[in-house]
Amino acid sequence: AQSVTQLDSHVSVSEGTPVLLRCNYSSSYSPSLFWYVQHPNKGLQLLLKYTSAATLVKGINGFEAEFKKSETSFHLTKPSAHMSDAAEYFCARTGANNLFFGTGTRLTVIP
Amino acid sequence: NAGVTQTPKFQVLKTGQSMTLQCAQDMNHEYMSWYRQDPGMGLRLIHYSVGAGITDQGEVPNGYNVSRSTTEDFPLRLLSAAPSQTSVYFCASSRGRGLYQETQYFGPGTRLLVL
Numbered sequence: 001a002q003s004v005t006q007l008d009s010h011v012s013v014s015e016g017t018p019v020l021l022r023c024n025y026s027s028s029y030s031p032s033l034f035w036y037v038q039h040p041n042k043g044l045q046l047l048l049k050y051t052s053a054a055t056l057v058k059g060i061n062g063f064e065a066e067f068k069k070s071e072t073s074f075h076l077t078k079p080s081a082h083m084s085d086a087a088e089y090f091c092a093r094t095g096a097n098n099l100f101f102g103t104g105t106r107l108t109v110i111p
Numbered sequence: 112n113a114g115v116t117q118t119p120k121f122q123v124l125k126t127g128q129s130m131t132l133q134c135a136q137d138m139n140h141e142y143m144s145w146y147r148q149d150p151g152m153g154l155r156l157i158h159y160s161v162g163a164g165i166t167d168q169g170e171v172p173n174g175y176n177v178s179r180s181t182t183e184d185f186p187l188r189l190l191s192a193a194p195s196q197t198s199v200y201f202c203a204s205s206r207g208r209g210l211y212q213e214t215q216y217f218g219p220g221t222r223l224l225v226l
Binding site: 004009034036041042043046090097098099101102103104 | 115144146151152153154155156159161167169170201203213214215217218219220
C-alpha cells in the first residue's frame with residue numbers, strides 16, 4: 001500500500017500567486033510528517049515537519065502545512081510564489097526505521 | 112560543520128565493476144541511511160544504520176552492502192554494478208536512533224551511471 005501519495009506530479013503557478021502542493025498519507029498510527037525541497041542538482045532540505053504539537057506547521061521561506069487527520073492529508077501552501085520556489089517538493093512520513101517518500105511534485109513558477 | 116558529505120559527485124561504471132560510495136557526517140548523528148532517487152519514484156531506502164556496528168536493510172537492498180565501523184562514516188558498496196543501478200544516491204543522517212520527529216540531513220548526492 002502506498003504510504004505517501006503526492007497528488008500532482010507537476011504544478012505550475014505564476015509569480016505572486018498562491019501555491020498548493022497536495023499530500024495524502026496512510027498510517028495505522030499518527031506519524032511524523034515532513035516536507036522536503038530539492039533544488040536542481042542539490043540534496044534535500046527540510047521545509048517543515050509535523051510532530052503532533054500543532055496541526056498548522058510553519059516552515060522556512062513562508063511555507064505552511066496543515067495536518068488534517070480526518071482527511072489523512074498534509075498539504076503544503078504558500079500565499080505568494082517566488083521565482084526561487086521553483087524546485088521539486090517531497091512529502092514524507094516516518095515508518096519504524098525509515099522514511100517513506102512520495103514521488104515528488106515539481107513546482108514551476110512563471111514570471 | 113560540513114554536515115553530510117558524499118564522494119564522488121559523479122561516477123561512470125561498466126557493468127560488473129564494483130565501487131564504494133563514501134558518506135561522512137560530522138554532527139555525531141546516530142542514524143545514517145542511503146537512498147536512491149529515480150525519476151517518478153521518489154526516494155527509496157537502500158540500507159540504514161542506527162549506530163556504529165549496526166546496519167539493516169531497507170526497501171531496495173539487493174546488490175548493495177554497507178558497514179558502519181565508526182559513527183561518522185557509512186560507505187555504500189556496489190558489489191557488481193548493473194545498469195539498473197544507474198541512479199542518484201543520497202546519504203542522510205539524523206540525531207537519534209529512531210526517526211520520529213527527527214530531521215534528516217541529506218548530502219549533495221552521487222550521480223552514478225552504469226553502462
